Structure formats: C-alpha cells, structure tokens
Amino acid sequence: MPEEMKKYLLDLMNCTEDVLGIVITDRDGVPILKVAAEEAPELAMRPTYISTFSMATDQAGKLGMGKNHKMVCVYGNYQVVHFNKLPMVATVIATSGANTGLLMDMDMEISALVSQLTDVVDV
Template structure:
C-alpha cells in the first residue's frame, strides 16, 4: 500500500507527515498546506521526548504513540529510520490506524532498498 492509498483505505485520515531520523519533514500528504494548517510539527518534540524517556527507563522502544488533540487523533509511528505522523478524525477506528504500523514498515524498507 502506498501512502496516498491510505486516504482511500481509511476514511477520516486528514494528513500524513513523514520525517527522517533527524526530525526533518520529507513528505507531507495530501498537501504541504494541509499538514501545515494542522500544525503537526508541534507534535514532534513531544513524541521525541516520549521516545527518549522510555529508553532511559529501560522500556522497550516505543513503536506508536496515540494522542488526542483539538478534535482529532494524532498517531506517531516510529519506524526507523522514518517517523510517520497521521492526523485523523476522532471517529476513525484507532485500532485500524494502529494496524498501519506494518504498512509503514513495508514502506520504510522499500524506501531504504530504493536508496541502496
């Protein structure tokens, strides 16, 4: 499944932001304006802090973080070397969104093999 197909696959996804390992945005879907309007980049420091704190407490590495913010749910997926952030309506099934982790792993590994 490609990232644009997610919008058709799960109704209610508003935007997707893909970051590299340094937190630099590398892809914004459906448009850069839609992602910027939602101000998803304000979520990045919080997600990185959660990741750092879980590692310091010797917990397993966080794979996903679910937050609710301003009438939408924000799911952050840590799929090294990429981070995917999805903004979706609160009526979207959270379990269906969490199941996207495997799709993101596939997308991330395909991206790495294309660069090699």
C-alpha cells in the same frame, strides 16, 4: 519512484476513514514524504511538532519497559499516531472520531514503504 510512494500513501490515507494526513520524516522531523487532505491541521505536520516524538520516545525508553514502537496522542478534534521506524518516523493524523485500532493497523503498510525509503534516502 517518489511519486509512486506518494500515491501509495495517498491511497492508504483515502482508504482509511477519517485520516487527514500521513507524514514520513527523519528523526529530526524533516519531511521526506507527505500527503494531506485540505482539512488537515497544519500545526500537526510541522517538523517542530513531529520531532517531539523522538524526544518523547527516548524518555519513554528510560522507563525500563523496552523500546517504544507507537505513540497515540488524542486531542479535542484530532488524534495523532506516531510509528517509530528509526531512522524514520511515520505520523498519521486523523479526526478524533477515527478508529484508533485501524490507525494503528496501518503500521504494516507503512513499514513496507519506510523500508523502501530507507534504502533510497540516506538518513
């Protein structure tokens, strides 16, 4: 089953232009599933970077606007979209020229996978 899930992520990554990697982690940034192209920035896939999303989403929740579902970070060469799927976090890394709307639309496909993973993995 894990190989099928990894293939699903790889197909999703390859059918969306300029996506360099997709990582599914637990809340602390520990990778559960990861697919990446060779040119994907390794720093963006490290647990220490991904775990900062959990802290940031907790702080954003204190603003009184409700639960944070997605976060988009745009850098000089890359953009990173985090999806809050607690107890897991899905992270999509793409080039800065990628269509952000298409990246955010990946939410539905990733949600289906994460719900299956939640049943299999004890997080």
